[in-house]
Amino acid sequence: VTLSAAQAVVEAARAKAEEIGVPMNIAVVDEGNNLTAFARMDGAWLGSIDIAKNKAYTARAFDMSTKDLAPLCQPNQPLFGIHASNQGQLIIFAGGIPLEAGGKVVGAVGVSGGSVEADHEVAEAGVAGF
Amino acid sequence: VTLSAAQAVVEAARAKAEEIGVPMNIAVVDEGNNLTAFARMDGAWLGSIDIAKNKAYTARAFDMSTKDLAPLCQPNQPLFGIHASNQGQLIIFAGGIPLEAGGKVVGAVGVSGGSVEADHEVAEAGVAGF
Amino acid sequence: VTLSAAQAVVEAARAKAEEIGVPMNIAVVDEGNNLTAFARMDGAWLGSIDIAKNKAYTARAFDMSTKDLAPLCQPNQPLFGIHASNQGQLIIFAGGIPLEAGGKVVGAVGVSGGSVEADHEVAEAGVAGF
């Protein structure tokens, strides 16, 4: 994921966020799970700065969307307790989606600022911009 | 657990992981619960680096497999909340197994990269290589 | 600092970084010292992701450039030891500069990826784009 590609993801996500009227924090990480681009829209939740970055981190960490990861992490499910690992960098609810190229995961986008449904929808728009 | 023994555990686990076709992170800790050997197979989940180490840590921390520990840590069970202790180093799902010699625990192996069933199976192969 | 303004700062800094041929990490925080925009240029040091953010944080934390702060933080100087505060978010060398509007500090830019002189120069270009 180059910076140009990451910024295109951010812009695509931002356009969707504006469309639905919810200010979002949007983050993109690269293949090595390092932050590449970030934008906080005016008025977006401050507590979601960290969450957006961590949703991107989590999606790349396990090469799956945080939406798909979420049910596995609930009480009495296989991965309950996983949120305590990775130095507080895991988020186990929707809004993080891997970015793929050539059949492999090369990064991820994370979105936070609204409902988990809205976050996921905006992240999907980001993926579409990749 | 000497480094040679730890590396033998890693290799046995790796062979099983290759057999089942799931790239894994594999960690071994010694009697003092300190990391002795670690290997991340090509393509293994990045988020599982920490988890593999922590599964080994947890198995030695309580001298039981993390598979056996898991049910005790669910909501309304005796150890609920334990995952918040030990500075984020506990993992409460399957994949960590103690290593025993002469009737006492002398270390542990931790595996992460697939389903908890696959992780546990690969960890068992690691134990068999001890 | 709106997102638009923050992105203009990032772009101005990036143009200067490209001009001098040093890939940089560039961060902008707002009046509340919260991250607003971030970009890692292709090939920029991975360890400077954190440092760029922290230079911006530090410049807003004390409303002065980190270049001006640096000499005060050396051994036997008035603020020696300050780098251990603020949960590891302070950077006490050049590359962070406050953003001002209407005579007050409303945010800051932080740049990391080259020598401290280059970092400061690129940060100044970012300020000029504000």
Added chain:
Amino acid sequence: VTLSAAQAVVEAARAKAEEIGVPMNIAVVDEGNNLTAFARMDGAWLGSIDIAKNKAYTARAFDMSTKDLAPLCQPNQPLFGIHASNQGQLIIFAGGIPLEAGGKVVGAVGVSGGSVEADHEVAEAGVAGF
């Protein structure tokens, strides 16, 4: 850096450590600065487990050896205070060296367990095994 390549680096470093008679901790990170292989030789300092990993992390973080980084980080030098950044993952003394391929940095090796001179010598042997 594949696991095979990383293990070759570890083995080359270990052979040198045995030659000079100092048990070492040896770590290898990949291009994304994620841990790939680790070995603690029998009797190696426990406190150096973390340091070996962090030396590798630091060398990849700034694409230079920690030996070259060290003088820049002393009091009254340009990068004084940098050790407080990157969540405690930076080590600013010798023993970490980048791994290069095709003219770019693709990972790093970190060694800790003896004097900084010995650590650097063993890390160099690791690089030679790459």
